[in-house]
Amino acid sequence: MRLCNLWPGQARADRILTWTAGCLAAVVALALLGLALVDWNLARGPIGGFASARLHRTVVLDGPLRVHLWSLKPWATAENIRIGDPAWAGPDQTATVQRLTVQIELLSLLRGQIVLLRLEADQPVIRLRRDALGRATWDFSGGVAPKRPFRMPPIRHFQISDGRLQIVDAARHLRFDGAISAAERPGEPNRRFEMAGDGRLNGEPFHLALTGGPLLNVSADHPYPFEAHVRAGATQVDALGVVPKPFDMARFSLDLSAQGPDLADLYDLTRVALPNTPPYRLTGHLERRDRLYAITGLAGRVGDSDLAGQLSVETGRARPLLKADLVSRSLDFDDLATLFGGAPARGRGETVSAAQAAVGRRMAAERRLLPDTTLNVEKIRSLDAEVTFRADSIHAPNLPLRSGAVRIGLDRGLLNVDPLSLQLAQGRVAGSAQLDARGAVPVTTVDLRLTGARLEQLIPIQGRPLTGAVLSRVRLSGEGDSVHRAAAHAHGEILVVSPGGEIREAFAELLGVNVTRGLGLLWSKDQGVVPIRCAVADFRAVNGQLSANQIVFDTGPVLATGSGRIDLDRERIDFRIQGRSKQPRLVRALAPITVRGSILSPKIGVETGKVVAQGGISVLLAAVATPLAAVLPFLDPGLAKDAACGALIAEAQGRGAPVR
Secondary structure (H helix, E strand, O other): HHHHHHHHHHHHHHHHHHHHHHHHHHHHHHHHHHHHHHOOOHHHHHHHHHHHHHHOOOOOOOOOEEOOOOOOOOEEEEEEEEEEOOOOHHOOOOEEEEEEEEEEEEEHHHOOOEEEEEEEOOOOEEEEEEEEOOOOOOOOOOOOOOOOOOOOOOEEEEEEEEEEEEEEEOOOOOOEEEEEEEOOOOOOOOOOOEEEEEEEEOOOOEEEEEEEOOOEEEOOOOOOOEEEEEEEEEEEEEEEEEEEEEEEOOOEEEEEEEEOOOOHHHHHHOOOOOOOOOEHHHHHEEEEEOOEEEEEEEEEEEEEEEEEEEEEEOOOOOOOEEEEEEEEEEEHHHHHHHHHHOOOOOOOOOOHHHHHHHHHHHHHHOOOOOOOOOOOHHHHHHHHHEEEEEEOOEEEOOOOEEEEEEEEEEEEEEEEEEEEEEEEEOOOOEEEEEEEEOOOEEEEEEEEEEEEEEEHHOOOOOOOOOEEEEEEEEEEEOOOOOOOHHOOOEEEEEEEEEEEEEEEHHHHHHHEEHHHHHHHHOOOOOOOOOEEEEEEEEEEEEEEEEEEEHHHHHHHOOEEEEEEEEEEOEEEEEEEEEEEEEOOOOEEOOOOOEEEEEEOOOOOEEEEHHHHHHHHHHHHHHHHOHHHHHHHHHEEOOOOOOOOHHHHHHHHOOOOOOOO
């Protein structure tokens, strides 16, 4: 009975739902019918106003507007579209389109996904500008940084007819004018997407050619292939890649190859400040994942050195962050000269660009060791970096280097090289360096220790007349925007210590200008050696002048002391070494040894003033006394004493020399 009583109420509810659904359907049908019959040209103003508010610039629809909504695949066509520049750029146009047709898939839209079934642009002209302050006409954010990169929705049918792209970028010193096309023609094979044009990049000729697969029946589930070829002066970049989900340009991958005279030239293309290098040829696999660009499988040559590893650049920060882990199996040491504004060796078989060869010729003509190329501090301040580099072997004909490793950190203009390690055939150089480019004038600081090295390795003389341990500590700091200018204002100290060793006796005697015994040992080819008790050289640097506080070279038969200085600005040296015998010697000339001239090619000589005076005294004594008296000025009673080697070495150790 109760069950029978429920049925009438249920029937009334069903009738109410049926009437409600019918009414809603009628309203929707009437709305759609109204939209289908409405004159959409009356909506051009509101649509332009809405687009202007979203794009933060004036958008005008000057031509007819046709809309077809009564479909699961609605479409719209607008003609004579003008998109203005932002207010700061003046009254020019960012883009004009003769006709634009857009068709979407309604069912995908109801699922929250935008799928463009058709996007056709006739005679689009896009003019992009960026000023020296970094303001860009393609920035539609209105000053609010987007949370994620722009992603284009999937496009099934994409057609561009007679398009042009013009770019004037003051920040990159780029001017470009190119043609764009991707059109389908009846009875012809589907044409690929093509964009090609020419211009100037940083004063050099620039050419870009970008091609892709046909833009017909593009599927979001199938990667879209493309290739790009860039020529900027002598720099050449070629790439072959895919967009995994067309056209989500926040994710793509490509195999690339690049070659050119200097990696630093890629700055205007990439906005990543890379160091100066010799000519390079590199390959690798690049992937973009949102704001991260990662290169794996990096391989090739830079100058006469091989290079391999991986690196990444994270954008979307105040400054891009470069991370790299690099290794060279065989490093040609002179290739590193370009890092400091110098030039690699220019001999036969060396790899060097024309500009670097010119720098090398100029430095050779000026007899300079320290390069004077101005450091671009703005590039250093534009990037953060975390880099490790390892050289498994080092080719350096004039230095006993074997391998090396370094870790580099760059944060807001402060570059730290710590630790730095160089392995010698015997011994090791370890320490750190810093370049502070945060202020008006960069400040360079180095702190290096030499341990476990050998004199015979650092001063390779045939026959090994000089052997023994040697260690050193270098602490220098100077202001300047080049290596030379920083050295010319350097302050600090240099300590060199040899706690013991051996020297060929003939050379020890000649160090004291003991003519008879020294020459006699040389002529007899005597290979006898005497001990080096100790050797200490202590320099203080003030405003680029390295002055010797003391120079002591104590051997068994001779104690030599010296004085002098190194002018880092003029790159000249002036030393005077006076040897004194510890034993009586006959026919000894009181002539200090001198080392003078440029750092690159000093000349060793004998100070003749005292020799002439010594000879004059001899002549005078012969005239007023006996002929035997003429020999007296050349006699040395041998009153020199041993140096206090223990105290000297202890003092050097207390001041930071790595003495054990």
